[in-house]
Amino acid sequence: MGGSSSYSCVVESATWFCVVVLMGMVMMMGSMSRVDDGAIVIKGEKLGERRVCDEIYVVGEGETLHTISEKCGDPFIVERNPHIHDPDDVFPGLVIKIIQQQHK
Structure with missing residues (x-):
């Protein structure tokens, strides 16, 4: 049964890692927007x-x-x-x- 506990710990760690990466990507995309010509704008430039x-x-x-x-x-x-x-x-x-x- 010790293997099952270890597996759960790995899965939980991987899940948290994915959540953190996803949140970082969402935050980055929040500072970007598209303008009419398709160019990406960051902070107005x-x-x-x-x-x-x-x-x-x-x-x-x-x-x-x-x-x-x-x-x-x-x-x-x-x-x-x-x-x-x-x-x-x-x-x-x-x-x-x-x-x-x-x-x-």
């Missing part, structure tokens, strides 16, 4: 598309320092971001500091 040049800027897919500099009006991105060692090595998700010089 389309993923992969950033239109606002905030002081803290997250590089999007296909962006370069040159395109960000033109869009945001900050010609000194490399100087303001000492963690960028190679201006050609920019990737989506990279966080950079922007100071807008002009409005576009």
Whole structure:
């Protein structure tokens, strides 16, 4: 009978694990929504598309320092971001500091 008790413990642990994972997924989906064009929005922003040049800027897919500099009006991105060692090595998700010089 000891095996049956051990089996029940494993099943109960697995059930709780599944409940926790499911709750995490539900919470994540609660912060996401779909817009008319099918893009996923998190906290009001389309993923992969950033239109606002905030002081803290997250590089999007296909962006370069040159395109960000033109869009945001900050010609000194490399100087303001000492963690960028190679201006050609920019990737989506990279966080950079922007100071807008002009409005576009």
